[in-house]
Amino acid sequence: xxxxxxxxxxxxxxxxxxxxxxxxxxxxxxxxxxxxxxxxxxxxxxxxxxxxxxxxxxxxxxxxxxxxxxxxxxxxxxxxxxxxxxxxxxxxxxxxxxxxxxxxxxxxxxxxxxxxxxxxxxxxxxxxxxxxxxxxxxxxxxxxxxxxxxxxxxxxxxxxxxxxxxxxxxxxxxxxxxxxxxxxxxxxxxxxxxxxxxxxxxxxxxxxxxxxxxxxxxxxxxxxxxxxxxxxxxxxxxxxxxxxxxxxxxxxxxxxxxxxxxxxxxxxxxxxxxxxxxxxxxxxxxxxxxxxxxxxxxxxxxxxxxxxxxxxxxxxxxxxxxxxxxxxxxxxxxxxxxxxxxxxxxxxxxxxxxxxxxxxxxxxxxxxxxxxxxxxxxxxxxxxxxxxxxxxxxxxxxxxxxxxxxxxxxxxxxxxxxxxxxxxxxxxxxxxxxxxxxxxxxxxxxxxxxxxxx
Amino acid sequence: xxxxxxxxxxxxxxxxxxxxxxxxxxxxxxxxxxxxxxxxxxxxxxxxxxxxxxxxxxxxxxxxxxxxxxxxxxxxxxxxxxxxxxxxxxxxxxxxxxxxxxxxxxxxxxxxxxxxxxxxxxxxxxxxxxxxxxxx
Numbered sequence: 001x002x003x004x005x006x007x008x009x010x011x012x013x014x015x016x017x018x019x020x021x022x023x024x025x026x027x028x029x030x031x032x033x034x035x036x037x038x039x040x041x042x043x044x045x046x047x048x049x050x051x052x053x054x055x056x057x058x059x060x061x062x063x064x065x066x067x068x069x070x071x072x073x074x075x076x077x078x079x080x081x082x083x084x085x086x087x088x089x090x091x092x093x094x095x096x097x098x099x100x101x102x103x104x105x106x107x108x109x110x111x112x113x114x115x116x117x118x119x120x121x122x123x124x125x126x127x128x129x130x131x132x133x134x135x136x137x138x139x140x141x142x143x144x145x146x147x148x149x150x151x152x153x154x155x156x157x158x159x160x161x162x163x164x165x166x167x168x169x170x171x172x173x174x175x176x177x178x179x180x181x182x183x184x185x186x187x188x189x190x191x192x193x194x195x196x197x198x199x200x201x202x203x204x205x206x207x208x209x210x211x212x213x214x215x216x217x218x219x220x221x222x223x224x225x226x227x228x229x230x231x232x233x234x235x236x237x238x239x240x241x242x243x244x245x246x247x248x249x250x251x252x253x254x255x256x257x258x259x260x261x262x263x264x265x266x267x268x269x270x271x272x273x274x275x276x277x278x279x280x281x282x283x284x285x286x287x288x289x290x291x292x293x294x295x296x297x298x299x300x301x302x303x304x305x306x307x308x309x310x311x312x313x314x315x316x317x318x319x320x321x322x323x324x325x326x327x328x329x330x331x332x333x334x335x336x337x338x339x340x341x342x343x344x345x346x347x348x349x350x351x352x353x354x355x356x357x358x359x360x361x362x363x364x365x366x367x368x369x370x371x372x373x374x375x376x377x378x379x380x381x382x383x384x385x386x387x388x389x390x391x392x393x394x395x396x397x398x399x400x401x402x403x404x405x406x407x408x409x410x411x412x413x414x415x416x417x418x419x420x421x422x423x424x425x426x427x428x429x430x431x432x433x434x435x436x437x438x439x440x441x442x443x444x445x446x447x448x449x450x451x452x453x454x
Numbered sequence: 455x456x457x458x459x460x461x462x463x464x465x466x467x468x469x470x471x472x473x474x475x476x477x478x479x480x481x482x483x484x485x486x487x488x489x490x491x492x493x494x495x496x497x498x499x500x501x502x503x504x505x506x507x508x509x510x511x512x513x514x515x516x517x518x519x520x521x522x523x524x525x526x527x528x529x530x531x532x533x534x535x536x537x538x539x540x541x542x543x544x545x546x547x548x549x550x551x552x553x554x555x556x557x558x559x560x561x562x563x564x565x566x567x568x569x570x571x572x573x574x575x576x577x578x579x580x581x582x583x584x585x586x587x588x589x590x
Contacts, residue, residue: 119541119580243543243547243578244543244574244578245546246546246549251546251547253546328581331581331582333577334577340541403542403545403546404541404545404555404560405541405543406541407540407560408540408542409560409561
């Protein structure tokens with residue numbers, strides 16, 4: 001949105017603004033630039049000024065549209081091939097957004113890299129062990145005593161990240177996946193009933209990523225678009241997937257990389273869909289579908305950003321090409337085993353709208369703080385990531401410490417690495433083969449009994 | 455000088471007034487931060503001791519004669535730093551200010567002098583990187 005005309009009285013006001021901003025009056029500035037000038041040190045405001053209000057303040061007679069910046073994937077890939085592309089991390093662009101308008105950012109920046117490194121329980125991988133001679137139809141399978149799902153063809157299995165060893169509840173599927181990535185050997189034990197075509201009934205073997213046919217990571221739900229923060233009003237420590245929640249609002253934990261988080265930088269998923277290439281634990285993987293619990297209907301704040309867990313991605317990648325630096329098995333006390341997964345997604349800055357999206361900062365991204373002591377974890381208030389990242393916030397009149405659960409240091413490492421890969425042309429960009437759902441809600445489950453809660 | 459130590463008592467001396475002796479005979483300021491002692495069993499105590507280096511050395515010798523080990527807190531808290539992924543989960547549990555994470559680098563900072571041996575970091579770390587030598 002560009003100021004195209006103003007009357008004599010308003011002219012002085014606009015010229016003053018131009019002088020204050022040390023910018024030349026013959027250049028037309030965007031709505032955002034002028035709005036920021038009006039708001040001064042209070043930028044960004046909690047509520048974006050209405051265009052009409054801005055028009056009134058400036059005394060403008062007309063606020064019109066000028067030719068918008070528009071770039072295609074091909075143009076961006078050409079710029080990458082010529083070594084001219086400007087690739088920045090979402091954090092760098094968020095800082096740029098404090099100085100420049102979306103139009104200016106759209107002209108200057110071609111690609112923005114985003115990343116996250118957090119615990120993602122809904123992760124796992126398919127593995128094909130290869131056939132022994134004579135063959136076995138594997139029906140009950142363990143790796144290092146951890147059960148893996150064998151309800152597939154003879155020697156196929158799925159290693160679920162949260163499955164645990166019956167002999168050690170702190171060791172599970174996530175540890176198997178990490179071991180496979182590292183190249184460690186695992187003990188496979190399998191049983192089958194013996195059939196005419198697969199006569200063998202038991203098998204024991206040492207396997208590694210070198211001995212098996214395929215190990216393909218297929219994570220049904222990764223890279224949540226925002227996630228509620230957690231606190232605890234009760235009088236005892238709660239051990240949760242949101243970490244240790246100390247009694248009487250003793251802390252607040254949160255788990256996204258905020259302004260660096262992939263789906264918060266393209267909240268309507270204009271550039272992320274089926275077939276989008278992603279950084280997955282050090283390898284190049286792909287978005288294969290929408291993730292489970294994909295939700296487009298979460299309440300949004302005035303910046304159009306969801307206030308809780310909304311969209312998700314199903315991701316696939318080759319475990320043999322992954323790097324142990326970007327994948328880590330974990331155990332949350334009294335909760336269970338899970339897997340930290342490093343995910344990175346480059347977002348092409350196709351136009352001003354995307355430039356505005358990628359330049360959002362932690363002050364604009366908010367989440368809901370939920371009380372894990374109460375049934376259904378009801379939201380009690382909302383907070384921006386700037387507040388959460390400050391180390392403490394006020395809750396019920398009390399200063400409460402805040403702590404992250406996903407690694408920003410690792411996410412930054414991924415975003416920087418991705419910057420180099422994109423700029424060098426080894427991480428090509430392409431439009432999605434198909435968009436993810438435009439409308440989707442999440443259903444609950446209606447239990448038929450009291451389910452052991454009595 | 456002021457430093458935190460973990461005192462480990464054997465069952466033979468657990469009913470002796472060790473702290474009284476430290477104060478009375480060595481003029482040492484003792485602040486007991488945490489204690490787990492039961493008669494007939496081994497005990498552990500986290501104390502902050504303030505005195506001159508000479509007096510602290512004398513106290514160490516006195517404790518050693520009575521088979522009470524005196525380990526600086528820095529050595530009681532074990533942490534496999536090289537395996538840390540800097541998620542920050544431990545900072546949610548640590549209220550003493552020993553474990554902190556924040557701008558600009560968002561890597562974990564460990565200030566052992568602030569540790570109060572509460573032990574909450576041990577279960578809080580999703581990678582199990584902390585150990586605390588205190589009791590048990």
